Amino acid sequence: MVTDRGLQVLRAIVQDYVDSHEPVGSKSIVERHAFGVSAATIRNDMALLEDEELIAAPHTSSGRVPTDKGYRVFVDHLAELRPLTPAQRHAIASFLDGPGDLDDLLVRTVRALTQLTGQVALVQYPSFARASVSHVELVPLDAGRLIVILVTDTGRVSQRLVLLRHELDETTITRARTTVGDLIVGRSVRDGVQRVEEFLSTADDPTRHDDAATIAIVRFVAEELDEFRQDRLVMAGAANLARRESDFRGSIYPLLEAIEEQVTLLRLMSEMVADEHGLATSIGRENASFGLIEASVVASDYDATGARARIGLMGPTRMDYPSNLAAVRAVARYLSRMLDDDENAR
Structure with a gap:
């Protein structure tokens, strides 16, 4: 059973060891800390701490260092947070x-x-699974390249360069922007992922009239939304x-x-x-x-x-x-x- 003074000795050992990186002995504790007892009494307290496996001798030195268990006791019972300057x-x-x-x-x-x-x-x-997508933008760079920007209501901004095999005229970009917006804007990331997956699952349906560029862009959006969830x-x-x-x-x-x-x-x-x-x-x-x-x-x-x-x-x-x-x-x-x-x- 560790006494109250023994716990204060543990505090001193932890603090001095962190400061000096040197094993701490009873003499240095008496010199640095106002315990009001002799070095022999401190040595007895240290022996009890060692019996409890809170401190250990790293080598033949007379000093002791904290064990992992000692640090745990220090953090749980003794550590007072130091206010920042x-x-x-x-x-x-x-x-x-x-x-x-x-x-x-x-x-x-x-x-x-x-x-x-x-x-x-x-x-x-x-976690952005519950965040909502507040804005989508498609920014064309040149033929076959554009940046897809997704913004959530929690402040997350994603910018992804997309390389396509398709020509991107203004009509195609407008159609893709509308499709992506209808799927995910104003919806949670989790719901958006589900709606995008449903859209892509029927992309090959011959009755659908979505162009190849739009489908490719939606696939990239799906990957980015999945990143949001991770x-x-x-x-x-x-x-x-x-x-x-x-x-x-x-x-x-x-x-x-x-x-x-x-x-x-x-x-x-x-x-x-x-x-x-x-x-x-x-x-x-x-x-x-x-x-x-x-x-x-x-x-x-x-x-x-x-x-x-x-x-x-x-x-x-x-x-x-x-x-x-x-x-x-x-x-x-x-x-x-x-x-x-x-x-x-x-």
Whole structure:
């Protein structure tokens, strides 16, 4: 059973180890923290923490480092979120303020977060299955080429270059624009996908009079709508893993692979259980089923006009949890406000 003072000693060990990257001994704890007891008493508290597998000796050094279990206890019971400084809040506002579509805003969000923390920043796109398509535009470039633009009521903008084998005169483009608009504009992405699939399922019917160019354009629209329904991540700061490779006990390759593939990180981000404040943390061996036992992930929920998604950080288990959790919470709240303001302005 760990005493209250033992938990405070754990807090000191975590904080000092994160700051110094050196195993923490009883003498340094007495010197740096006002416990009002002797080094021998602190050593007894540390022995109890070691019995509970909350700290461990990395080698013959007399110092101790937190285990994954120790970090978990620290985060669950001891970590107080450190308020961001005015300079940090100004940096967030500077990065995120200004016009731009959702894609641009999420890119700026992860760039801001990785600069604030020095970790890999991740943000999920909100689910657009329930979003409605508010506008469709076909922009001809030259013979056989045009750009298809789709806009949703949640701010998602898609631009796709379409290459066709057919001549595109103004009549053909107008007819295709009308057909696509009738199928999806004013409807949810989910309903639009269904209507497009129904249209394409009868495209070869000889009684239909749709021209080949229109059918081809509708096929491209179907692919783009399917992209809208899929979960996606935007990331920044992967180079920080290489800079901090010494913080990892083993190889960083599984983390780099997860960044490249995205699927693993999407599952992990989605399955993390949030607390009452919308914050979630997954530490070290808790990520074993995802092959990421070398990493910790902290995340916060954000709201995109009713659709929930997450913004987070990935890095070594030796990370500054209070500061990183405060950063993802602050950026998530700022992002939610910006998306809400944008929605109200429509």
